[in-house]
Amino acid sequence: MIADAKVLVVKVGSSLVTREGRGVDAEAIARWAAQVATLRQGGKSVVLVSSGAIAEGMQRLGWAKRPHSMHELQAAAAVGQMGLVQAYESSFRSHKLHTAQVLLTHADLADRQRYLNARSTLRTLLELGVVPVINENDTVVTDEIKFGDNDTLAALVTNLIEADALVILTDQPGLYESDPRKNSGAKLVEQAHADDPKLEAMAGGSASELAKGGMLTKVHAAKRAARSGAHTVIASGKERDVLVRLASGERIGTLLTARTAPIAARKQWLADHLTVSGLLTLDAGATKALVKDGKSLLPIGVIAVSGDFARGEIVGCVDPVGKQVARGLVNYSSEETRRIMRRSSAEIEAVLGYVDEPELIHRDNLVLL
Numbered sequence: 001m002i003a004d005a006k007v008l009v010v011k012v013g014s015s016l017v018t019r020e021g022r023g024v025d026a027e028a029i030a031r032w033a034a035q036v037a038t039l040r041q042g043g044k045s046v047v048l049v050s051s052g053a054i055a056e057g058m059q060r061l062g063w064a065k066r067p068h069s070m071h072e073l074q075a076a077a078a079v080g081q082m083g084l085v086q087a088y089e090s091s092f093r094s095h096k097l098h099t100a101q102v103l104l105t106h107a108d109l110a111d112r113q114r115y116l117n118a119r120s121t122l123r124t125l126l127e128l129g130v131v132p133v134i135n136e137n138d139t140v141v142t143d144e145i146k147f148g149d150n151d152t153l154a155a156l157v158t159n160l161i162e163a164d165a166l167v168i169l170t171d172q173p174g175l176y177e178s179d180p181r182k183n184s185g186a187k188l189v190e191q192a193h194a195d196d197p198k199l200e201a202m203a204g205g206s207a208s209e210l211a212k213g214g215m216l217t218k219v220h221a222a223k224r225a226a227r228s229g230a231h232t233v234i235a236s237g238k239e240r241d242v243l244v245r246l247a248s249g250e251r252i253g254t255l256l257t258a259r260t261a262p263i264a265a266r267k268q269w270l271a272d273h274l275t276v277s278g279l280l281t282l283d284a285g286a287t288k289a290l291v292k293d294g295k296s297l298l299p300i301g302v303i304a305v306s307g308d309f310a311r312g313e314i315v316g317c318v319d320p321v322g323k324q325v326a327r328g329l330v331n332y333s334s335e336e337t338r339r340i341m342r343r344s345s346a347e348i349e350a351v352l353g354y355v356d357e358p359e360l361i362h363r364d365n366l367v368l369l
Contacts, residue, residue: 017051315328
């Protein structure tokens, strides 16, 4: 499956590009550049999502421990980006390949216009034969220093450019049925469907102080990437020529396959939102109408509203037990929704004095999760 992929997103973990926190490992980055160059010669386009900026910044600033202050983390990321990008640029230059630094925030993907701009830029870079090196724009993030982690970012980029495959390289051989650090007899999961709920139970936490995402974030990333039809491999970046061998068809690590058809680009954009402006709690009938019958959400099916949102913002839909089952663009504000919930569509005008749409969320603007 990876051998057939024409466009790949490769995420390289922090422990693979830094010397366990002692700054950028130029030799390791040179190895990644050589492998990507080989893939390029084979007709494949590659986007790199690389961790390591904060670790490199800490080394340059002489910090032994990762700081907790947001501003210090942002400062370390800003300093570290210089060394990280310099290392990638010089390594790829030796293979006569151009690179481009692309820094993204969740806001870039949450706004429809910025999402399309980022998509067009990345696709153009690939058409020009350039290797984009992507990281989160940590220096301007104010709520957290992460999307969640670079696993999530890599999955979002996979969806953004509709890549064929996502390769997540880590310091572990792959996903195990149980934690191999605690169970020496744990078996490697060689292949599974990305949406198999049992995978989340198998995934443990992060073993590295440098890394922010553990195996669970990688499983979630694979599930997200599968929405656009991409398969995911989770493998050890310490394997010799791992990318070249995967591209040649060798089975390494854990393959998590997508078994659903890619969803439409607009719905993919809705699904990619990590945050929502509010939540609508649905009754059992409305939940069935959305999940099973593919219907729009009507006001009568909403039993509770939380959050403060305006018309046209993205809200989540949760079932009676609180599980988020869908999200979409809402046709009425939170204040209006509270007034018309539990009412039929025919009553909207009588309650509000006007009616914009009979649906609270039209099915064309709604995506199931």
